[in-house]
Amino acid sequence: MQKIVATIWIIGFVTVNSQLTSSTSPSKDFNVTEVVHHNVVKKSSPPSLRCTSSSERAIKADLSSDDLIWICKTDEWIPYRIEPSLGTVKSLSADSCKHIREILATDCTNRPNSGVYWVQDMQVYCDMTTDGGGWTLVWQHSYMETSPLSTNMYYFSDYYKACATYASGWCNIPNKKRFNPTEQMIVAYHQGNVVWAYKGVFNYNIDHDWTGGVLVNFHRIVDQCTSSGSPNVQPAPSAHRGDHALLGIAFDKRSPYNYYDNCDTIYGSFNSPGECRWFDCYTRATGKQSKQQTVAIYVR
Known part of the structure; x- marks a missing residue:
């Protein structure tokens, strides 16, 4: 049986209650309260979409990797892990x-x-x-x-x-x-x-x-x-x-x-x-x- 991998693209404004922590340099951490969905292929590597100022708010969810998301920031895809908020677990x-x-x-x-x-x-x-x-x-x-x-x-x-x-x-x-x-x-x-x-x-x-x-x-x-x-x-x-x-x-x-x-x-x-x-x-x-x-x- 062929394994099916789910993908998520976020399109529209949603509220994020969880905190985001950079999995690279701590100096790149920032709070995100609103993000925009866009079509993204689910994989552990950064999205194929080029990270530019026009895609500054694009986000990719990789639910198989501890809720890893990719955020386009200053022309670079930065991986963040979602930390659960109070009451969510x-x-x-x-x-x-x-x-x-x-x-x-x-x-x-x-x-x-x-x-x-x-x-x-x-x-x-x-x-x-x-x-x-x-x-x-x-x-x-x-x-x-x-x-x-x-x-x-x-x-x-x-x-x-x-x-x-x-x-x-x-x-x-x-x-x-x-x-x-x-x-x-x-x-x-x-x-x-x-x-x-x-x-x-x-x-x-x-x-x-x-x-x-x-x-x-x-x-x-x-x-x-x-x-x-x-x-x-x-x-x-x-x-x-x-x-x-x-x-x-x-x-x-x-x-x-x-x-x-x-x-x-x-x-x-x-x-x-x-x-x-x-x-x-x-x-x-x-x-x-x-x-x-x-x-x-x-x-x-």
Whole structure:
């Protein structure tokens, strides 16, 4: 069987979080934050493209040689090796997503991308965009999509299920104070898009009981709700008509100071959950009732 060698040419602007170290003279080291792709044959020798001022930003990736890249600098191809950044490999696990943001962001306009990073030897989704970024995903639930329901799904549960995506499903990281947070955020998504997001002071009860889902000194980040009484109202644990069983899973968006009334996520029991997604957020005219809904909790 013929061996196929992959090649990479970089064409357009991309952000490089890793540091580059010259494999020749240290005097030629320099930081690169933006590079341009161009068509290049993958091999350990320099590209065949002549290194001139017109190709000053051309870059060649040789993934078979410890992530070796060639950068055209002052009419000469210089080999550089990519050194992994904080959170990109398990051996460089960060303390939290906030830690990654503080280390990798050189200014407020150069933040790391949202995505999965290694944090405390776990692969965790980091929101690096909302409210300045640095948020660690510690719990999520996609209503009417995850079944059967169980107490493992409580946000105060000690059951671990990796929080490596916010798109769908459920997850939980116990002992949420391990990230040394001072803030807590609750976000509702529809098909991956933020509908509302609120933050507050970190509530230490989040590791103990359902009251940990109540935001302390809350602030609105974004709120697209249009239902009467719902806009600019913080989310809170919901127990519709005595729905005590789902405290720790269900949230309400209309009466946060009356936790035992209304419904905006699900209601009922573990064996018979009721449908009420977006009922206290969107009016029926928007077509956003009984549609995909994921609520997530982040800490920072």
